[in-house]
Amino acid sequence: MNNYSVELENVSKRFGDFMAVDAISLQIKEGEFFSLLGPSGCGKTTTLRMIAGFEQLSQGQIYLKGEPVAHLPPFKRNVNTVFQDYALFPHMTVDQNVGFSLDIQNTTKSERDDRVERVLEMVHLTHLKDRRPSQLSGGQQQRVALARAVVNQPDVLLLDEPLSALDLKLRQAMRLELKQLQRQLGITFIFVTHDQEEALFMSDRIAVMDKGKVAQIGSPGEIYDRPVNRYVADFIGETNFLECTVLEMDQDAATVQVGEQSPWRVTCDAAGARAGGAGVVIVRPEKIDIHVRMPAETGQRIIAAGVIRDKVWIGTDTHFTVALEQGGQVRVRHQNMVMGDPVIGLNTGDRVQVSWQWEAARLLID
């Protein structure tokens, strides 16, 4: 026994010769907002459908509250889904849609009406309860789907890219609302998305998926700041990659050399890292400072010289692409905070210095 809300143990799904999901293991805690994040076709929907019971497992076991459920049909699992296309029943009103799960049980009329009323209030749809789905906007349909899926208080709510059909403004508003709803209900959410921003914004923890496998599981901060490999680093946010040679390894850190210049100190917890081997250094663009002339006080900062190759001004920030003297290039995101900032006056072709706190750079081996 364990006290996980959902546990996947070595779960695989094979379609013919194709491994859509390849030996995934996950442990999701009670009341957690957990996201499955990955590019199109990496097996997110398939994983979700196995948890819901729509897809048979090729291998492995799924536990809900510690009970194995792989053999149970969907209607015997206390798990509800918000479908990507909402799947609202077109022949029923909003009220009937939301009340469906209660109507097919022996819920008394007054309790049924009560609960429907309460969730409709929660998603602000009380005034539309007699409409049919075809008479609702996309955002309203989405709320109905949500209300319908939580009205019978499932242990787990599965959401398959529920926001992808909405426009940007609405999507951003719904992110916040979903998050609040989840806190309010205390239900475990498993949220599927290919939008890393969405996942970072809403999740307690994220599983980054790659071709049917889990590449990394962690909190948004962990995944962003300590990606385990190039794939995760590349998929989440924007990153600079600099090929390097590892000179020396010590606890949680390494000394590396990019090109012929003086070595850099970088953080490292990669298992495969060893002195003499090749690796790649990653630094996020917003962690890099750009200097018009050599900074006086460097402290623990790594400094490198380069030439501006490209400059884009986007209001809040200025983005520079700087070719380093020692080889490779980095993107730098400079915040336009100070009026008359000399950095904003820099132009393509200017020689500059870039610097970052040594802990901001990270060695990956792959």
Place this chain on the structure above:
Amino acid sequence: MTAARRTPSTDADVPIQRSDARFLRWGKRTLGLNAVLALFFLYAPILVLVIFSFNDSKLAARWEGFTLRWYGSLLQNESILHATRNSLVVALISTALATVFGTMTALAMERFRFRGRRVYDGLLYLPIINPEIVTGVSLLAFFSLTLSALNQAFNLSGDSALRTGLVTVTLTHIAFNIAFVAVVVRTTLKNFRRSLEEAAQDLGANEWVTFRRVTLPLIAPGILAGALLAFTLSLDNFVITFFVTGPGGATLPIEVFGLIRRAISPEINAVSTIMLTISVALIVGSQVIMRRRGVMSDE
């Protein structure tokens, strides 16, 4: 002509050349005329038939004034009344059973992957494309074989012997109607979103509840359309029925055919007008139902 001499251009913005415009106009007119002619050929005979069912004359060729007496005399015509009753019984029973079996067949074909599904699929369409005369002849052969075997086995002869009649007609109509219902229902199922059934199961509905509350209401228009088609086909069928019917088993089309061979009577016009009215009413009814359903569903 300047328009014709203009060099051809790939630019989509160039206006339609004048000669093209004229051709288009000409084409439009021809097609329009064609439609009128087609409608004329389709409906003129029917119109004539309906008009002459109210003609106060024994002769079909001349209009002598308005009357309802042919409709009245129908009510006195024992053989026509009998045939009408036969037709209705056959149509009702065959429609009811064919609708159930046809719907089940359609569901099985759409939902399950079983061995020989492709072959079964093809076989299902056979009654639709098979020439009716072939179906008729083969069914006749089949029934006479089966019935004589049964008669022999149970030692039946004379009056108690089994022979073709209303029962064989009904069986036959069930058989071909299953195919038509299945095809119509399958079309509806093709447009049916499976995620709706998944949603129902997800919310705790077992297979039966899912079927009753979600699948059935949503495919009901298709089933109804199939049933109305089956009813109409059964009422109208002549060729196949002709082969498998027997003494006392004449349906209305068979009876009308028999009457015509004796003499063309305005009574036939009256019967035909009634049949026409019923068929049209059924079709319009099904359309109205489908339309109203359509408003409710997503599309």
